[in-house]
Amino acid sequence: MPKYLISFEKGAMDHIPAEDFPQVGKDAHAVCREAKDAGVLIFTGGISYDTEDPLLAANPAVVGTDGLITDGPYPESKELIGGVFVVDVPTREEALQWAAKVAAACRCAQDVRMFMDDPEAV
Template identity: 60%
Template sequence: MARYLISFNDGAMDHIPDEDWPDVGKAAHAVTQEAVNAGVFVFGAGLQRQRASVVATDGLVTDGPYPETKEVIGGFMVVDVAAREEALAWAAKIAVACRCAQEVRQLMPDPETDEMLRQAGRRG
């Protein structure tokens, strides 16, 4: 199994009229429930718009927004699937539900972290 990040950019859903948001929410939650039922959902969420903080190696904290940043993630879902094609299929369902394009990227495997999670009794 491989983990994939399915995400969309902040602002990608700005074209949706206010009155359509309840339907979009229902559709997005239906896809999430389908992924949970299929056993592929790892985690997902929408992100606060431009509310990022950057912590430097010296501990200095710089708060956003960052107007020079062209693209930031607006929301995401992580799925654990057998093949890239399956991740692309989930991204297609999310794109329909959220009414915006989705980016799909495979997460790098990390056997050491997986082992730490396994030993802690969590999914790895």
């Protein structure tokens, strides 16, 4: 079955008041459990950009073909990913239905993209 990346940009949830975040977390976890119970969830998670705690920091870096490491996102990238939800579903329409559930739970729009099928990849 095709796998789909459902994601949102860093900052997409900035409009949510701090007091609403516990409920957002509960709602998002409910969607994750639903997808897991349905057998379609491959992976999900938010991206950490905590620069205060080195154990949590996941600041973007680019590793070139020559092995050179440059801090920061790839120069052509316009947005950073805030969170991802990967599902394995038979149709694009089903992926869009899951994206709608994630969007409602996270209170922000979701980007949906299908992974290329590569039988050689593990």
